[in-house]
Amino acid sequence: MSPLAAGARVLRVLVLEDDPNLRLTLVDNLEEEGYAVEAASTLAEARPKWKATAFDVVVLDIMLPDGDGYSLCREMRQAGTSSRVLMLTARTLEDDVVRGFEVGADDYVAKPYRLRELLARIRVLARRSATAGPPEEVLSFDRFRVDLASRQLLDERDQPVELTRTEFDLLVYLLRHAGKALTRDQILSAVWGEDVVVDGHTVDNFVSNLRKKLEWTSGSRFELRSVRGVGYRMDLHG
Structure with missing residues (x-):
């Protein structure tokens, strides 16, 4: 079922994932659920996107070709970004999880993930964002x-x-x-x-x-x- 009620604004999601197959699959499924989705494969590609658009949810891979997702999440929070951030990563040690929350992540899902569970977690974060009101424009x-x-x-x-x-x-x-x-x-x-x-x-x-x-x-x-x-x-x- 679409996360969007009739007449509601379209919720926006940014997916930062360097694996092309995972990125395409997730984007396709999110679009089927009714989200407006943008995608990036590197920090350099993602940075101008989140600066230009007020996303409701950012799905953020940690291990990236040009750095790590921790630094981008910290940068977003320092800039006052209110987007909900879901960390998506194969790094599941307790220190890694704690570090994600310390830099401002809202949720954390380990790879390999179950698609339905991931979509459900994104839906919860998007609902929180919508309840808090539309991003400041x-x-x-x-x-x-x-x-x-x-x-x-x-x-x-x-x-x-x-x-x-x-x-x-x-x-x-x-x-x-x-x-x-x-x-x-x-x-x-x-x-x-x-x-x-x-x-x-x-x-x-x-x-x-x-x-x-x-x-x-x-x-x-x-x-x-x-x-x-x-x-x-x-x-x-x-």
């Missing part, structure tokens, strides 16, 4: 709206403000953590990724670019503050 501040679905920053006239992909991701991360002092390392890990080697001063340059593109003045109802010895904090005013 728009962030508003000052005279701007950030449309997460279309990845656009719009001004008060609904005109797009041109941002690079990284500038957009940085703005979303700062907004989702408004009022919190964030270190440069936290920002680099969440926006650029743990596997990317970037100088900490890069954050300073991107924050400076954002201030210019947002046309910040002393009368603006937001401020990108430099926190001495730490990093940056975004303050929003009424």
Whole structure:
């Protein structure tokens, strides 16, 4: 039976699995159950997908060609992603399971898995996500709206403000953590990724670019503050 009630929004699932046969089988079965499914086989392929789309559930393999699923799950949680995460892996030692939950996983299924059980677990996570309400699609501040679905920053006239992909991701991360002092390392890990080697001063340059593109003045109802010895904090005013 489809997990979607009549008239309900379509629930979205991201499947990250490097085995092509397992990936295709799982995608086919999830689509038959009524989910909108996207798939990836590497961290590099998955990262822009979850940044661009608010998924209800992410099915995440741990052992991947370009890293491990733990780092991606941690990155998602640091960025404030509310997607339910199900770890899917052949690594079943207690330490591996505990590590998965510590980085923010919601459930853990061992390979080889029983398909019906896996689908049932995904259904439970999707139901929790739907009960919690639809993923946040728009962030508003000052005279701007950030449309997460279309990845656009719009001004008060609904005109797009041109941002690079990284500038957009940085703005979303700062907004989702408004009022919190964030270190440069936290920002680099969440926006650029743990596997990317970037100088900490890069954050300073991107924050400076954002201030210019947002046309910040002393009368603006937001401020990108430099926190001495730490990093940056975004303050929003009424």
